[in-house]
Amino acid sequence: MTQAPGQRPAPRSARRPRARRWRATAVATGALLAALIAEPLPPAGAVADHTPHKDPHTAAATYTNPVTAGVVDTFPDPSILRGKDGYWYAYGTQNPVFQSSGEDGEHILPILRSADMVHWTYAGDVFTPQTEPAWENGSRLWAPDIRYTDGHYNLFYAVSAQNTFAVATAPTPTGPWTDQGAVLPSPSGCPTNNIDEAQFTDQGGTPYMYWGSYDTLCVAQMNGDRTRTVGAVTQVARGRRMEGAFVVRRGDFYYLFYSDAGCCDGAYSGYQVKVGRATSPTGPFTDAQGVDLMELTSKGSVVAGANGNRWIGPGHNAIQTDLSGQDWLVYHAIPSDDPDLKPASGGTLKLSRRPMLIDRLDWIDGWPVLRAGAGPSDTPQTAPVASWTAGGTFNDGSLSGWHTAGAHAAPWTLATGQDTGPYAVHTGGASTPAFLVTDGRAPADLRAEADLRVTSTGGRAGLVVDYRNPSNYVVAWLDHDRNALVTDVVEDGRSAGEQSTPLPGGFQWEAWRNVAVEIRGTRMTTEVSADRLGDAVATQTRDLPASAARAGAVGTAALGGETAADNVGAAALYTPVTTRVPEPRPGALLPAYSDDFDTATVPGTTADSPWTWVRGPASGVAVTGSALSWPTQGAELYTNTNTASVLTRPAPSGDYTVETKIEFAPAKSNQQAGIALYENDDRYFKLAHSVLPLNNGGGALLNVTEFGKEGERPTTTPPTAVAYAPMFGGPTADTMWMRLRYHADTVHNESEVTASTSRDGRSWVSSGTWTLPRQGPLRIALFSMNTAGAVAQFDYVHTYGG
Template sequence: MTGRLTAGLGLAAVLAGLLTIAPAPPAGATAPATQATPAPARNTYANPVTAGVVDTFPDPTMIRGKDGLWYAYGTQNPVFQSKGEDGERMLPILRSSDMTHWQYAGEVFTPATQPAWQDHSRLWAPDIRYVDGRYYLYFAVPGRNTVGLVTAPTPTGPWSDAGAVLPSPSGCPTGNIDEAQFTDTDGTPYMYWGSYDTICVAKMNAALTRVEGPVTQVARGRRVEGGYVVERDGYYYLFYSDAGCCSGAYSGYQVKVGRATSPTGPFTDPEGVDLMSLTSKGGIVVGANGNRWIGPGHNGIQTDLSGQDWLVYHGIPSDDPDLRPAAQGTLKLTRRPMLIDRLDWIDGWPVVRAGAGPSGGEQPGPVMTWSAGGAFNDGSLAGWHAEGAGTVGWRLADDPDGHGYATHGADGATPAGHGRAAHDGDAYLVSAGRAPARLRAEADLRVTSGTGAAGLTIGYVNRENHVVAWLDASRGALVTDVVIGGRSRGESVTPLAAGFRFDTWHNVTVEVRGSRMTVQVSGDRLRDASARQSRDLPRAAVRAGAVGAAARGDGAAADNVGATALYTPVTQRAPEPEPGALLPAYSDEFDGTTVPGTTGDSPWQWVRGPAAGITMTDGTLSWPSQDGDLYLGDNRASVLLRDAPAGDYTVETKIRFAPDRPAQQAGIVLYENDDRWFKMVHSALPLQNGNGAVLQVSEFGKEGEQPTTTPPTAVANAPMFGGPTADTMWLRLSYHADVTHNENEVRAATSRDGEHWVQNGVWTLPIKGRLRIGLVSMNTSGAVARFDYLHTYRD
């Protein structure tokens, strides 16, 4: 930073040129509302945000550094193939000033610096945290079936190896990858990890370097992995992904979520289903929506300066889903660039873009500039002025991580006694610009004296009219105060956990919505608050005003101090698809006595049928599951088919089916031929590492040609997993012909009562031949599917 002021400069000379003492209104006067500086314009972006920077960036995680920039970390991959580089970068790092425009910033290891204990393993799925003045980067070491840790003083290093985090064995019956660290408000640190059907959690030691104590399983399901936990409004939310991450155009990955009132669960989905239950789960946060993005998954979360949350995740471009195989021909990877999209919290549940799914095209971006405030990185205190006691105590300082910051030194000011109406010893450094009354403000604060306090002030008109949130080392607490007309309207004190380090940077945020003020303290803005406090403000305190830093006593420092208009939350989900009018000519109530497709006048036809044992029973089509499948080259299953209407439509069936052995499945299909189809079935699948447990899933699958593989693969097959199952279920497939892109688009949905539906993602295939509507009961014998009806609706 050119021309940065340092502690060695004469304070009087510096402050005489840079600080202006603002006049104060008469003592006891209530400050009038002031005009706020207009809210800054939002930037725009288009996914993937890593386009033109790196070719791929799987499993992204992100943090805002103390220098005010954002840093993202990804799984080891060949990120520069397009630049002619065949090798991989080991935990690549990107840097951005706005979360949408990125530059390459290095990598954590090279082959020469990778620690020997990792045995040359590839390194996956990093998770970044800021802990007591250092950056902690956790990552999976699959070659050793464990999790590693490195720490650094800045987001780009230099990195120090801290060894393996998990004991061996870890206590979790799973692949020991996809870790995420979380610290609760009481200071208890946890580690979440797992893959290949199970996610576990355990407490960590105080240094956050090792897992210790009992291991609790918190989620299981087919390929459940990628756990990531945040706390919001009294709930702990476990984000995770399931199905397959990395099969190119056949990746069924989605992000899902469950919530709990404890970090160790039990977590339940929005349907009330425990994430440990032996069924597929609802709570889909983001899935494929039919645009170019396939297999969205493995997420982190970030918050912009207005308080709006953003999901950070990867997606697979349908037009270019695969990376070039490595020179040796053994490493074949799926292209997974980094995406971001707005994360909305609606009725207590998170969902991307109100349920619209991954974005395509230009989008409003995160709010990245403040209405008032700054980062102290321009070498001066221009735009700031000092008020209160010790006005000549403010100066600029510098460190390698945060660069410029403001600090208040000893100048004869002494801490005022607690409980006084106004603190005569308090010093303020406030912005020239004004922030609106409804705002989000934040600052990075620290206190190096055991008797000092550092604060964030909002709605500041003068020292007799303002609101302040203190990190108070003398009381070991977060303290808020509202001062109107020179008198305090009462302090609120929230104790901080034992061991809280006041002498390292902590982020303090203040949000004011209506008359409600919410304050949070965290190390890294990652929704794992060290303390939170809410209180109602008097009407006179809800006003536009300056934002700034506050100091009491010795050792207060502040960085990245600013405020802008608080975001407006989205409160309504995007409309969910609803079927239109029933098409009787393409429907069947199954109330006859003749098996469909066995007479010349039937609208139904069989492929390899009629199926053995099929009957009409009590107004249902009763069909024993077969020892035959529609899977790649194994095409022995019977399929009962009928024509589909022209245009867009939805097909629905009510099915009673209770499979008790792996691979039994039954449901509806949209069928072109044995190697091109979509299906929505109730299926039973084995749970890996489940000691023989059988998982009931709503399986939304497709089969078709693999567009890009080397060597060419004629047929590929993949599932997504939808909502929870039941012995009686309602299944839907909704068809849309995307003539612009010449694609069949099919969306699935499931219900356990016929009224409340869990919407799944969208599978696509190029339009070639005609799709017909069908039913199947297949793969393994021993179960009976009873179809009550098949209804087709116009969309």
């Protein structure tokens, strides 16, 4: 059977090689590390040194992607968290990250550190060739996911050749790491490649694990220490090359982020970030079009896709929140001007260059989207808020800028932890709140947070906001005796009424917990989480009296038993973006480049027809009922196999949009039909309704919107004469509307083509943008091919200006 373009996934050796470990054959010299590391950091496996030093949190006004430029050459599949020392840490897939500095080998799960999410330094590796667990048998290690769990860090990572993923634990974000073995049983219970894992903890404390790749995503509960999955496995999503799950909870919904299409094919990587949401962590998840992620079709709700600038294949994301409460998508993408790393490990390892990017994640009408829909950025952008208006990390080893207040039996002092560095301690005994608050004030609309710990029974540790004096403040307590999050508003010494939200059973009070408060107007939202990663175990909302929603100091409070606090501060609350960037609309209809197929003559068969055939007319093609009827051919249009008929006509000069309405109900694998912008058999952009097999799907077939490009690939060694790759767009239907929007990028001498589809002719889903260097003219084209047995009916072809 002839296979359809898009059916051929890149072999695993080309995507993420599964061969034996290619060990680093060169080690960075001291001079190299000195140049790479602006601030001394521990080597791989070492314990972090928390000698008191200056608080690092100074604001960066702007940044330009990639944020890892000049630090590492590549950093795929990034995961990120804010450590208890106040720094952000990022973890990446095993890759040759210092190739440009002369290294030929790879670093095993490299670590970066930053004070602001913009300026990063190399902080070592999770494993070295000597410390990697022996049971992994030299497998390459991918896709790390980092979490803070009950006083230590859990790093989950895929063990490629073993078709599983494992967990290592450490007392600090940089190690030393202790192997805890494979997380999954064997068999796993999920019909997929068992990689690309991400942990999530639900309200009430139940932990889950999501994982999967090529083409199914699954979820299962975890044991209490989050080292093994337990119980039933639930499939939550299916789609062509789905992988890279990451889940957060926001409001009443759980959001499942994932990527599809090809992650690692250089300039032909069709990777995108998409999302579905559900009211349960086990689904069902649906996209914004209401399509269940388990349906056998491609999905909409694109969060981040290629937009025609230098970034190709944006995907495999994590999410991080800055100090103002603004969310950021953390992801990798491939630079179009330098998409491929040099062959490494003696020339046997060939990988795409995938540096780390960050961009603002907006939530509009209940759905997340990158930069209001503008996509990945390649120009200077406003940086994350990484410094507080009031507050600090105590990392300078003093209480300068803070003062105490309230009647209490013991003073506030500083202690030092292996993970945290210096932090504030109150040894207990206070029968009324003992405050440690900032000298400066934070604004009324704010995000405040603190890492809190209660180390004895009968204690309360609090985050205090809107503080004026011991008789006027707002507080969020972690109450040990009540095992609850308790908030209170105190005015003129009188409580407005405590509000209590239970904390999970078995809550580990000895571990640090992040308490975050956001106040917008008079609405106050409080969350308790382990590590600020969108999976709070307790959330509470309440309305404040208008008189209490005011500018004031921020700080911590202690009541009863011994408590501790770190990373206490507040910043002005972010201003949400509420309107998407408008999609370009087609201009006026261009009748000279349009056809309603309202004559009985087959296009391209008369001398006066604007249409011409490549290898045609196709057998069985006819005009019936004001539609072009075209049976699918058992023929191909894919790299070096070019046997299918193509019906073409000239396209207008300048920018334009071409649209068709197609009725197509394929029933066999590899049947496809659609519209293209065609230069020749080896250079085109193609938008198709295609049928492709579901990997590991037991014969199940997927109907997909396949947006592909074919052209030369000169960056490979040796140059590839012709290559093809798809993106996957919105959901399909028997009747679909398809659009290709053409833009001539004269600055870069490129053709930019953006695809979109609709199931009703009104609501459109974009499939991203492909580019090719401009050479010859593109022509409007139709096709119906690959496997015989279906019929495509084209109702019209309309071309619009602009």
